[in-house]
Amino acid sequence: MSDASINASTSRIANRQDEAGFGDYFALLKPRVMSLVVFTALVGLLAAPIPVHPFIAFCAILFIAIGGGASGALNMWWDADIDRVMKRTKKRPIPAGKVEPGEALALGLALSGMSVMMLALATNVYAGAFLAFTIFFYVVVYTMWLKRTTPQNIVIGGAAGAFPPVIGWIAATGDMSVEPWLMFALTFMWTPPHFWALALFMRSDYDDAGVPMLTVTHGRRATRVHILVYTILLALLALGTAFSDIGGPVYLTVALLLNALFLMGSVRIWRRDENDSEVDNFRVERSFFKLSLLYLFLHFGAILVEALLKPYGLGGW
């Protein structure tokens, strides 16, 4: 047996071990991001004033989630080069060598088309069109165009992640009003402090990948200031939402508590310098990031509670 044939045989065995399973294709859809999409879209759909048949509601959320997943697969296809460099992303299916980039592209395109068409058929054409626009915005505007060219990439990318409650609302009503845009604004304003806190303690990742994160282009001091400013604006918006049609006493209580904690966290980040952070391994930044996850979940949870209480005459003002 020649060396070449031994090598070829070994390589085949190695390839078999690396062969993608169903879970690897599912991982292309970014299940953790999908869970946020599912939850916020569900809140948008249930907070809408028009009730939806439970099965239609289930289908609407499913297709919105699949659309979100499809854009995740297209994002992984385009960003495979930088995913290979970053610690946080190098175990994703494409950089890990489990899935070919072309497979991710095909899966992303197929699921995009299917989810848009099915959402339009299950609910209404506006919801389908809005889902199509969201996928386009995330993949083309954010991933292909702005992510690698501007330090405000997170701000713009946040818009794509903020659309699901609007799509949920349109799926229920077939119409547009102010309330879904308040939910949009809440996620939109929440995204920058959430990601910039992550960028502060995952610092070498974005440097290595050459992504123009605010921490890289404007420095870490400027990032801390930006987190504070966005958190103040977010708090004003979140508290203002309490007095809209989707707010109420439950939401106001939750918003007061969480925004006080979030503001305190951002002030602590702003007052620190790099030496303080190095000493305790970014403890404050890490806890702010964890709080930010709870922050969004509980705000949308409170909107959901208000909506579910309304039929009993309890929700809202």
Add this chain to the structure above:
Amino acid sequence: MSLRPTHELHHRRFGRNLGVALTLAGFIVIIFGLTVVKVTRGDFEPPRGNVEAQN
């Protein structure tokens, strides 16, 4: 005569094939469910005024 053993590929890709099969079966259930809901709600019925006008 004994049955021919299944190719190794079938064992190796069982998980993937099962996943695809379940996804397709789920998709069929969803299409069927949507059809039932929309037909029973009368989503596909023409507006009553138009029907009367045609008669």
